[in-house]
Amino acid sequence: MVVKSVPDPSQQGFILAAVLWALVCMLVAVGFFHAVVERKLAIGLEARAQISNRLDLHSTEQTMLYLLATSRFTLAGMSFSPLTQEQLRSDETAFLLPVGDELRLDGVQYKGLGGTYFSLQDNAGLLSLNSLDEAHLERFLKHQGATNTERARLMAAKADYIDVDDQERLSGAESSQYRARQMQIPPNDFLRTPAELVRIMGWREQMTNFSLSRYDDVFNARRFSLTNINAMPEYLMVKYLGLTESAASLLYSERQSNPVRTLSDFMLRTNYQTRIDEDTFGYFPSQEISLRFWSEGGGQARLISLQLTPNGLLGPWLVDYEYSVEPPEINNEPLAIRQSNLFNPTLDDVIREH
Helix, strand or coil, rough: CCCCCCCHHHHHHHHHHHHHHHHHHHHHHHHHHHHHHHHHHHHHHHHHHHHHHHHHHHHHHHHHHHHHHHCEEEEEEEEECCCCCCHHHHCCCCCHHCCCCHHHHEEEEEECCEEEEEEEEEEHHCEECCCCCHHHHHHHHHCCCCCHHHHHHHHHHHHHHHHHCCCCCCCCCHHHHHHHHHCCCCCCCCCCCCHHHHHCCCCCHHHHHCCCCCCCCEEEEECCCEEHHHEEEEHHHHHHHCCCCCHHHHHHCCCCCCCCCHHHHHHHHHCCCCCCHHHHCCCCCCCCEEEEEECCCCCEEEEEEEEECCCCCCCEEEEEEEEEEEECCCCCCHHHHHHHHHHCHHHHHHHCCC
C-alpha cells in the first residue's frame, strides 16, 4: 500500500511568496538596468551632439579664416569672385565695385555648418576707443542723451585711464580714486578690448543708462577714428549718427548693391544735415575684422578680433584678442538666409576657385 504525502499548506504559501519576491526583485533589477542603460545612452547621445557641435563650430571658424585670408574685398564686403586683368585694365576702380556675392561685414548673421551661426564685422564700422580724435565718441554720447557735464566727465575719465601720468584731469579719475572705490587700477595704456571700457570709472553706469550691454557691438580697440560707413551696423547709424530709423534701414538694405562712395553721396541718400568732416568716413573695408561664432543649441559665443596680414612673416592674420561673449539673438533676416548656401556642397567649388 502506497502512502501519498500531503503538502503542508504553509509550505505552499511560502513557496508562492518566495516566487513572487523573486519576480519583484527581477523586475526591480530589470527596471534599474533599463534606467541605467537609458541614462548612459542619453549621456552618450548628448556627448555625441556636443562633439558634433564643436566640430561644426571649429569647421565654420577655420573655413571663414581661410576665406578671409584668400578672398578679396569690395565696397560691399568680402567677395569670392576673382578680378581679371581685363577688368582692371578697363577700369582702375573695378576692384571697388560690388559683384553681388559678398558676405557683409556689418554684423549680419549667417548660417554655418550644422546648427552654427557666424557674423563678420569690419572693426572700422564701429567706434574707436583709442583714437586721439575723440569727437566721434562725444557725438555718440550726445546722441545717447548725455549732458555736457556727463560727457566731459566720461571723456576725462577715459583719458586719465589711458595716459601715463597720475595727474588728474578736471572731472577725471586717477589711481587714488580707483583704490578708494576698490576698483582695478588703470593700466595707463590703451584699451586692449572693448570690454575693458567697463573698468573706466563711470562708463559702466552710463552704458547701463543707455541700455547698452554689448560693448563689442558698438566699440573697437583701434587707434584710428576713420569709420567705414558701409560696415556700420544699422542700430549704430541711429545711435551714433542720429539718423532716423527709416533712413538707417533704407541705407542698410541699399548698400549691399549700391554702397556709399563719398560723403556727399551719404548725405544725399540719408538727408543728413549735421556738418561733418570729409575725413570722418571711409568706404572700403579695413584689415581689422571681428568674427563671432555661436550655436543655436545655447552657450557662449566666441569673438575673435584679428588683423589680416597677407604679406606677414607670421601668417596671413594676427589675432588681437578673443574671448567669450553673450550670443546674439538668432534672427531670420532675408539677407542672412539668402547667403546661407555658403556651407552647402557648392563651397568646394568656391574653395577650388581660390
